[in-house]
Amino acid sequence: MNSSTATTVFLPIALAVIMFGLGLSLTVADFARVVRYPRATVVALGCQVLVLPAICLGLVLLFDLDPPLAVGMMLLAAAPGGTTANLFSHLAHGDVALNITLTAINSVLAVVTLPIVVNLSLRGFMDGEDAIGLQPDKLLQVFAIVLVPVAVGMLVRNRAPGFADRLDRPVRIASVAVLVSVIAVAVFQERGNVGGYIESVGLIALLFCVLNLSIGYAVPRACHVPRDQAVASAFEIGVHNSTLAITIALSPALLDNATMAIPAAVYGTSMFLPAGLLIYLLNRRRQVADEKVPDRSRP
Known part of the structure; x- marks a missing residue:
């Protein structure tokens, strides 16, 4: 794939907008909140970092995907949760504070775990071609596109909370627009093959999402995590930062492979x-449970 303005300039800026928006919603307390939710945090992060890549690998092998698509699926599995998870969790009456905490911690962990997963995938499926792995220069680039905008957003939140509040809604809207634009870029660059690619990965992507959401809710509940925290975990695990995965796949400095972005x-x-x-x-289910609770206000 040839480099273009979209991949060298627009995509990094697009991702920076999304990660900056995440930073605007974070404070140091969000990282410290893990002490309040130790079980929920450990279980959710364990599913995210260990279980999801294993399940994705099983699906990739089961569906016998072409090597670039297989690496793209593993890249997606290694990507941290997306900010959209907060909205979904709110709509489902989940613990949004836990979502924010998980996203914050997982974004930091991804700087290390994502290159490891992708590097192993490249070695296994493509003989190590274009590995981003633990190479210091490319690891630094992943760090820059993931954490620097978040840190800037947190700094703005700390120094000017009122300004950060005013920016929150416009940045969220911009983030949605950016997500759509980034997906459009990925599809456009592979427009000649997109039909076949969607046919190849459409079912596996949908199945992977269903499994992510199910595991994200069922495993915490089995570990006696409260319902609202299990809901937060489900969406944090089920909603990946697709923009980050697409940016790494398309970036000429990293993977430079449009097929992996599909x-x-x-x-x-x-x-x-x-x-x-x-x-x-x-x-x-919540409504049915509430209806079963007797109204003690009546005589």
């Missing part, structure tokens, strides 16, 4: 259906 692009659009269905089911 799984994240497909997942970024297909996740809304199972996520919306889960919100409905969770709210329905």
